[in-house]
Amino acid sequence: MSRYLLKALLLAGMLLAFSLPRLVELDRYVTPDEPKWLMRSANFYMALSQRSYKDTYQHEQPGVTTTMAGMLGFLRRYPHYVDVRPGQIERPEKLVIFLRNREISPLRLLEAGRTVMVLVNTLVFGLTFLAAWSALGALPAIIGGTLIAFDPFFIALTRLLHVDGLMSGLVLLSLLSAIGYFYKGRQRGCLLLSGVAAGLSWLTKSPAFFLAPFLGLVALVDYLANRSQEGSKGGAPAQNSTWLRGLWQALAPVVLWFAIGAAVFTLLWPAMWIDPLGSLGKVFSQARLYAIEGHESPTFFNGQVFPAGDSAWYFYPISYVWRASPPVLIGLGLGLAVLLFPRRLGLTGDRMRAILVLGSFAVLFGVFMSFGDKKFDRYLLPSHVVLDMVAALGWIIAIQAVQVRLEGRLRSGILRWGAAAAYTLIIAIQLSGAVSTSPYYFDYYNPMLGGSQKALEVMMVGWGEGLDQAAGYLNRQPDSEQLVAVAWFGDGPFSFIFNGQTISMDVDQTLEDVKKADYAVLYLNQWQRLLPNPQVLEYFAGLEPDYVARIGDLEYVRVYKIR
Numbered sequence: 001m002s003r004y005l006l007k008a009l010l011l012a013g014m015l016l017a018f019s020l021p022r023l024v025e026l027d028r029y030v031t032p033d034e035p036k037w038l039m040r041s042a043n044f045y046m047a048l049s050q051r052s053y054k055d056t057y058q059h060e061q062p063g064v065t066t067t068m069a070g071m072l073g074f075l076r077r078y079p080h081y082v083d084v085r086p087g088q089i090e091r092p093e094k095l096v097i098f099l100r101n102r103e104i105s106p107l108r109l110l111e112a113g114r115t116v117m118v119l120v121n122t123l124v125f126g127l128t129f130l131a132a133w134s135a136l137g138a139l140p141a142i143i144g145g146t147l148i149a150f151d152p153f154f155i156a157l158t159r160l161l162h163v164d165g166l167m168s169g170l171v172l173l174s175l176l177s178a179i180g181y182f183y184k185g186r187q188r189g190c191l192l193l194s195g196v197a198a199g200l201s202w203l204t205k206s207p208a209f210f211l212a213p214f215l216g217l218v219a220l221v222d223y224l225a226n227r228s229q230e231g232s233k234g235g236a237p238a239q240n241s242t243w244l245r246g247l248w249q250a251l252a253p254v255v256l257w258f259a260i261g262a263a264v265f266t267l268l269w270p271a272m273w274i275d276p277l278g279s280l281g282k283v284f285s286q287a288r289l290y291a292i293e294g295h296e297s298p299t300f301f302n303g304q305v306f307p308a309g310d311s312a313w314y315f316y317p318i319s320y321v322w323r324a325s326p327p328v329l330i331g332l333g334l335g336l337a338v339l340l341f342p343r344r345l346g347l348t349g350d351r352m353r354a355i356l357v358l359g360s361f362a363v364l365f366g367v368f369m370s371f372g373d374k375k376f377d378r379y380l381l382p383s384h385v386v387l388d389m390v391a392a393l394g395w396i397i398a399i400q401a402v403q404v405r406l407e408g409r410l411r412s413g414i415l416r417w418g419a420a421a422a423y424t425l426i427i428a429i430q431l432s433g434a435v436s437t438s439p440y441y442f443d444y445y446n447p448m449l450g451g452s453q454k455a456l457e458v459m460m461v462g463w464g465e466g467l468d469q470a471a472g473y474l475n476r477q478p479d480s481e482q483l484v485a486v487a488w489f490g491d492g493p494f495s496f497i498f499n500g501q502t503i504s505m506d507v508d509q510t511l512e513d514v515k516k517a518d519y520a521v522l523y524l525n526q527w528q529r530l531l532p533n534p535q536v537l538e539y540f541a542g543l544e545p546d547y548v549a550r551i552g553d554l555e556y557v558r559v560y561k562i563r
Contacts, residue, residue, distance in 0.1 A: 007133070010142065011126060018125045018149040022118045022159045025439040027111040029468040035092035035492035037063065037161045038110055041070020042081060042095055049082040053270035057279050060286030063163050064203040064269045069120060070161050073113030078104050093491055107496040113161040121158040124169040124197075125149065131173055131193065132389065135180035136354055143423060144392030147331075148172075148385050150430045152437055152444035153323045157378055159441075163205040168381040170201035171208055175361060175386065178215055181253065182222060183353055195257045199264025206287045207379070210368055212261075214361055216254050223250035295374055297507055300460040300528040310373040316366045319377040322459055323384065325433050326448050327426045331391025334398040335359070345401040355393055362386045377459065395426060440465045440551045453553045462524040464493035466556030469549035470521050471497035473559060486514050487521035488531075494521060507532045511539055519546070520560045 040058035044067035047055035058067055074081050084102075089095045096106050125148070132141035148154060158165035177194035181187060201208035223246065266272045271279045295309030302312060321329070335355055338345050342352060362383040369379050399422050403415045410418075437444045442463055445455035455461060467487065471494050474480055483500035490504030503517055509532050514520050522540055530537065540560055549557035 007138075010138075011129060014129050014142070014145050014149065015122055015126050017146065019118060019122045021150070021155050021434050021438060021441075022121070023115070026114045026118070026159060027107055028439045029465045030107070030110065030493045030496045031160055031162070031464040032489050032491070032493055034110055034161050035096070035106070035496070037066055037163075038070055038106065038113065039089055039092045039095045041067045041113060041161070042074060042086075043088050044068070045071040045074050046082055046086070046088065048270070054274045055088055055271075056269065057271040057275075057282065060283050061163055061205045062203060062269065062271075062279075062283055063205065065120070065166055065200060066117070066161060066163050066204065069116040070113040072116045073109055073111075073161075076116075077109050077112045093495075096491075096495065110161060110496065114159060117161055117166065118159060121166055121169055124166070124173055127193070127197075128169065128173045128176060131176040131180060131190070134190065135176050135184055136351070136389075136393070139396055140389070140392050143396060143426070144389040146427050147325075147328060147388040147392055147430055150427070150434045151325065151328070151384065151388055152434045152441045153377075154381065154385055154388075155434055156441035156444075157381055164378045164381045167201050167205040167208050168385050170197045170204060171211060171382045172385045172389070173197040174201060174211055175358065176389075178218070178257070179354055179357055182218065183350060186253070191253055191257055192260060195260025196264050198257065199261035199268075202261060202265050203268060206283055207365075207369065208382070210365055212254075212258055214364065215257065216251065218357055219250050219254045220247075223247060293373060295376075298529045298531065299375075300525065302458050305529055308373075311375040313370060315375045316370055316380050316383075319459065320366070320380055320383065320387075322445050322449060322455055323377055323380075324387070324446060325430055325444075326446070327395075327430045328388055328391040329446070329448070331394040331426075332387060333394070335390050335394030338394060338397045345397055346404060347397060351393060351397060355390055358386050358390050362390070395423075399423070437552065443551050443554070451553065456524075456528070456554065460525050460528055461554065462556055464489050466549040466551050467493040467521065467523065468497050470494065470547065470557040470559050473547045473549075474519060475499045483519065484517045485519040485521055486517040488523040488526050490521075505532060509536070511536050515562055518561070518563045520562055522558045522560070524554065524556045 040063065043058055044056055044064075047053065048071070056064070056067075078099075086098055089098070099106050099109070125145070128148075129141055129145045132144055136144070154165065154168070158169065174194045174197035177190045177197060181190035181194060184190070198208070198211050201211065227243075227246070266276065269279070293309075297309060299306045299309050299311055301315055302318065304312075306312075338347050339352070339355060365386075366380055366383050369375070372379075399419050403419060406415060433444050433447075434441065442465055443452055445452045445459065449455070452461065467489055470487075474483060474485060475498065477483065480499045484503065485494070485498060485500060486503040486505050486509075487494040487498075488505045490502045495502035495504075500518075505514065505520075514536055520540065522537075526532070527537060540558070543560055545558040546561040547557075547559040548555050549559075
C-alpha cells in the first residue's frame with residue numbers, strides 16, 4: 001500500500017470518527033443560546049438578500065461563520081424566508097412566532113443549521129489532522145486526533161449552532177500550521193493555512209485574537225533563542241542594524257500571517273466593507289464589557305452562589321479538571337514529566353518545541369480568559385483541544401521511552417504489540433466517555449473526581465439538556481396544545497419542542513406568577529443558583545413532581561402539575 005493511499009484511508013477514518021458522534025440526534029435538545037443564533041442567522045440571510053451589508057453585523061462576538069452556517073440551514077429548510085421580508089428581528093421569540101404562523105418548525109431549522117456546523121467542524125478537523133501530521137508526525141496526529149474526536153466536551157460544543165466549538169477547532173488548526181511553518185522548513189503553505197484559519201477564528205469569536213500576540217511572542221522567543229545559541233558559539237556581537245534586521249526577519253512571517261488573517265476577516269464579513277471601523281469598534285468595546293461585567297443572573301461554582309454573575313479567579317483550572325478525561329489528564333502528567341526529564345525519556349527538540357508552544361498557549365489563554373468576570377467552562381474550550389494534543393505527545397513519548405528501556409529484554413514484535421495495545425486502551429477509555437453520555441455529551445464530568453454526581457457540588461450543571469424529555473412528556477398529555485407551561489430556559493430549550501404555550505421563567509417571577517400556568521418545569525441549576533427565588537423553590541420542594549427527566553445519575557428536570 002502506498003504512503004499516500006494509507007494517509008488518505010487514515011484521514012477518511014478520522015473524519016468518520018469525528019462526524020459520527022456529532023451527527024447523532026441533532027434534534028434531541030436545544031441550548032439557551034441557539035435560538036439567538038438562529039435569529040441572527042435569519043437576520044444575516046435577510047441582510048445579504050437585501051444587500052444591507054451593514055446589517056450583517058449581528059453580534060459582537062462576531063459569530064459570522066455561525067450565522068453563515070445558520071443561513072445555509074435556512075436555504076435548505078426554508079429558502080423562501082427572505083421572500084416574506086420580515087426584516088431584522090430583534091428577539092428570538094418573535095422569530096419563533098413568525099415561523100410557527102407559517103407552519104415552519106424552528107427545531108427543524110436549527111437541526112439544519114447544526115448539520116452545517118458539524119460538516120464545517122469536520123472539514124476543519126480534517127485539515128487539523130493533516131497539519132498535525134506535517135508538524136508533529138503520523139502517530140501524534142492519529143492519537144491526538146482521536147483524543148480530540150472523542151472528547152465529550154468538544155463533541156457537545158461542535159454539534160451546536162454556536163461559536164465556541166468552531167473557534168476552538170480553528171485556533172488549533174492555526175497553531176499546528178504555524179508550528180509546521182516555524183519548525184518544519186518554513187513552507188509558505190503552512191503559513192497561509194495558519195493565517196486563513198486565524199481569520200476564520202476571529203470571524204467566529206473575538207477571544208481568538210489572542211493568537212496574534214501569542215504567535216508574535218513565539219517568533220520573538222525563537223529569535224532570541226537563536227541569537228543566544230550564536231553567542232554561545234563565540235560569534236561576534238551583532239551591530240544594532242544587524243540586530244534590527246534579524247528581528248524584522250523573525251517577525252515578518254507573523255506580520256504576513258496577520259495580513260492573511262485580516263484579509264479573510266474583511267473579505268468574508270460584508271459589514272467590514274461598509275463600516276470597518278465601526279464594526280471593529282463594537283467588537284472590541286463589547287469584548288471589554290464582557291471582561292468587566294459578569295453574567296446577568298447569579299451563577300454557581302464550588303458550592304457558592306455568585307449573585308453578580310461573576311466567579312472565583314480559579315474557576316478555569318477547576319473547571320478544566322472536571323471537564324477533561326482521565327486519558328488526557330494522565331497524558332498531560334506524562335508530558336510534564338517529559339519536560340522535567342527530557343534526556344532520560346528521549347525527548348527530541350521538535351517535540352519539545354511543540355509541547356512548549358501548545359502548552360504555553362493553553363495556559364496563557366486560560367490566564368487571559370480569567371481576567372474576565374463572566375466565566376463559563378465552554379470559554380476555555382480552545383485550551384481543551386490544544387491540551388488534548390499535548391496529552392497525546394505525553395503518552396507517545398512515554399510509551400516509546402518504555403520500548404527503548406525494554407529493548408533487548410523482549411522481542412521487538414512484543415514491544416510493538418504492547419505499544420499498540422496501550423494506544424488502543426487510551427482511545428477506548430476516551431471513546432467510552434463519549435458513548436456513555438451520548439447524545440447528552442454535556443453530562444460528562446471527570447469520573448476520576450466522581451463524575452456528574454460529584455460535579456453537582458462544584459460545577460453549574462445543565463445547559464438545556466433534559467428539557468426535551470420534559471416537553472415530550474407534556475406533549476403526550478391530552479390536549480397538549482392547549483396547555484400552558486412555565487419553564488426555566490423556556491425560550492428555545494423547552495418552547496422549540498413543547499406543543500403548547502411556553503412562559504419563560506425568569507428571576508423576576510413570583511410564586512403567584514408561576515401558579516397561573518398548568519405546569520411548572522424546574523431545572524437542575526435553578527436549585528444550585530436559588531432561582532428564581534427561594535420562595536418558589538421552597539414551595540415546589542414540598543411537592544411530588546408529576547414527571548422527572550433523568551440523565552445519567554442526575555435529575556435534570558422536574559415537572560409539576562399546578563392545575
